[in-house]
Amino acid sequence: xxxxxxxxxxxxxxxxxxxxxxxxxxxxxxxxxxxxxxxxxxxxxxxxxxxxxxxxxxxxxxxxxxxxxxxxxxxxxxxxxxxxxxxxxxxxxxxxxxxxxxxxxxxxxxxxxxxxxxxxxxxxxxxxxxxxxxxxxxxxxxxxxxxxxxxxxxxxxxxxxxxxxxxxxxxxxxxxxxxxxxxxxxxxx
Amino acid sequence: xxxxxxxxxxxxxxxxxxxxxxxxxxxxxxxxxxxxxxxxxxxxxxxxxxxxxxxxxxxxxxxxxxxxxxxxxxxxxxxxxxxxxxxxxxxxxxxxxxxxxxxxxxxxxxxxxxxxxxxxxxxxxxxxxxxxxxxxxxxxxxxxxxxxxxxxxxxxxxxxxxxxxxxxxxxxxxxxxxxxxxxxxxxxx
Numbered sequence: 001x002x003x004x005x006x007x008x009x010x011x012x013x014x015x016x017x018x019x020x021x022x023x024x025x026x027x028x029x030x031x032x033x034x035x036x037x038x039x040x041x042x043x044x045x046x047x048x049x050x051x052x053x054x055x056x057x058x059x060x061x062x063x064x065x066x067x068x069x070x071x072x073x074x075x076x077x078x079x080x081x082x083x084x085x086x087x088x089x090x091x092x093x094x095x096x097x098x099x100x101x102x103x104x105x106x107x108x109x110x111x112x113x114x115x116x117x118x119x120x121x122x123x124x125x126x127x128x129x130x131x132x133x134x135x136x137x138x139x140x141x142x143x144x145x146x147x148x149x150x151x152x153x154x155x156x157x158x159x160x161x162x163x164x165x166x167x168x169x170x171x172x173x174x175x176x177x178x179x180x181x182x183x184x185x186x187x188x189x
Numbered sequence: 190x191x192x193x194x195x196x197x198x199x200x201x202x203x204x205x206x207x208x209x210x211x212x213x214x215x216x217x218x219x220x221x222x223x224x225x226x227x228x229x230x231x232x233x234x235x236x237x238x239x240x241x242x243x244x245x246x247x248x249x250x251x252x253x254x255x256x257x258x259x260x261x262x263x264x265x266x267x268x269x270x271x272x273x274x275x276x277x278x279x280x281x282x283x284x285x286x287x288x289x290x291x292x293x294x295x296x297x298x299x300x301x302x303x304x305x306x307x308x309x310x311x312x313x314x315x316x317x318x319x320x321x322x323x324x325x326x327x328x329x330x331x332x333x334x335x336x337x338x339x340x341x342x343x344x345x346x347x348x349x350x351x352x353x354x355x356x357x358x359x360x361x362x363x364x365x366x367x368x369x370x371x372x373x374x375x376x377x378x
Contacts, residue, residue, distance in 0.1 A: 025214030125359045155356065155368050156349070163352025167344065170314045179344050187375065 008046050010036045016058045021102040024055060024121075056124050063128040070132060074139040083139065085184045088161055092168075092177035100172055132158055140188070153188060197235050199225045205247050210291040213244060213310075245313050252317040259321060263328040272328065274373045277350055281357075281366035289361050321347055329377070342377060 014036035018027040029051055033040055047053040070087055077083035095103050136154035141147060160180045167176035203225035207216040218240050222229055236242040259276055266272035284292050325343035330336060349369045356365035 023214065025212065122359060122361075129356060129359060152368055152371065155353075155365055156372055159352035159356055159365055159369060160345070160349050161352065162355050163348035163350065164344075166351045166355075167318060167348055170311060170318060172311075176344050176348055179341055180348060182341065183345055183376065187372065 004046075007038055007042050011038050011043055011046060011054070012057055012061065014038075015054050016061060017102060019055060019058050020062070027051075029054075052118055052121065055121060059121070059124045059128060063124075063131060066128075067131055067135065070135050074135060080139050080143040081185050081188050084136070084157060084188065085181050088177060088181050088184070091161065091165075092174040092181070095165075095168060095174050095177065100169055103169065129158060156187065157184075193235075196227055196231050200227050200232055200235060200243070201246055201250065203227075204243050205250060206291060208244060208247050209251070216240075218243075241307055241310065244310060248310070248313045248317060252313075252320060255317075256320055256324065259324050263324060269328050269332040270374050270377050273325070273346060273377065274370050277366060277370050277373070280350065280354075281363040281370070284354075284357060284363050284366065289358055292358065318347060345376065346373075 011032065015027070015032050018032060018035065029043065032038075032054070033043060043054075044050065047057070069090070073087040073090065074080070074083045077086060133151070133154045136157055137147070137150040140150035140153055145153065160183075161177070164176040164180045168174055200221065204216070204221050207221060207224065218232065221227075221243070222232060232243075233239065236246070258279070262276040262279065263269070263272045266275060322340070322343045325346055326336070326339040329339035329342055334342070349372070350366070353365040353369045357363055
């Protein structure tokens with residue numbers, strides 16, 4: 001696959017930063033153009049369907065990034081409980097590190113802001129959650145959990161973490177995320 | 190307190206419906222005016238600070254509504270586990286009843302969409318979560334839990350439910366909410 005030119009990467013990186021900082025609706029194409037220093041023509045050349053198509057690429061990138069981190073963290077520890085705690089703890093540390101700046105969970109702006117307005121963004125978000133679910137499930141099944149139980153635990157872990165992220169962003173405190181870490185051993189045993 | 194006139198109620202009800210259906214950013218004052226059939230003057234008479242002030246009133250109303258339901262449900266059952274399960278189950282049933290139309294959790298559009306742009310909306314959202322937390326805590330403490338444990342359980346329950354709502358809205362399925370119901374007995378014991 002040919003490498004995309006710098007101008008493409010510029011647009012995507014700017015969009016990623018703005019979308020995950022301000023949300024989908026609050027970010028206009030004009031701001032993306034201005035802050036990336038790209039001409040309008042090149043944005044529409046790479047993303048003929050405009051903002052929605054650009055958002056899809058941003059969801060895909062963010063999902064790949066999180067999947068990679070989740071996969072690595074789950075593989076690093078022999079104990080699935082500790083592995084899952086480690087991933088959630090890393091999320092809390094990352095939130096504190098950036099002081100919640102540009103720290104918007106993927107489910108957030110896609111689910112909250114766009115599910116009612118765009119089916120393709122909603123589907124991208126469904127796929128993202130499904131990918132994560134499979135990673136947790138695989139790890140739990142490898143440690144001996146039955147498929148059905150692994151699935152329900154995976155859905156619960158994602159629910160707890162996404163919800164804790166809402167509380168954390170609202171309160172500007174990572175405490176609700178660490179609270180989830182504390183309950184993992186009681187749930188996965 | 191004097192009763193607010195019909196035009197006030199009209200504006201608030203229209204704003205509630207649009208905000209919780211489309212989100213904060215996607216809803217403009219012009220649409221609220223058009224759909225409520227109100228003149229611009231009356232909106233600014235009641236809400237001099239415009240959309241943000243109107244949103245604060247909508248958060249307050251939604252919070253009062255949810256608090257009332259939570260309070261009643263928690264009081265109805267002698268067993269706190271069953272009471273909490275009942276409240277979460279009611280939420281899932283309500284989501285199905287309206288087919289997820291206009292079903293946007295309060296934390297959602299306030300936290301996700303507005304926390305980065307408005308401190309007063311963020312505070313309204315923090316207060317909302319704190320109110321719910323206190324209701325869960327009171328119920329758990331009345332059943333014998335110590336304050337610190339009751340607090341962490343309350344934060345966890347709110348996290349699980351808010352996160353499950355994100356998954357549910359994204360997948361247009363109430364299954365993630367019922368999944369939380371299943372885990373309540375394991376957590377609160």
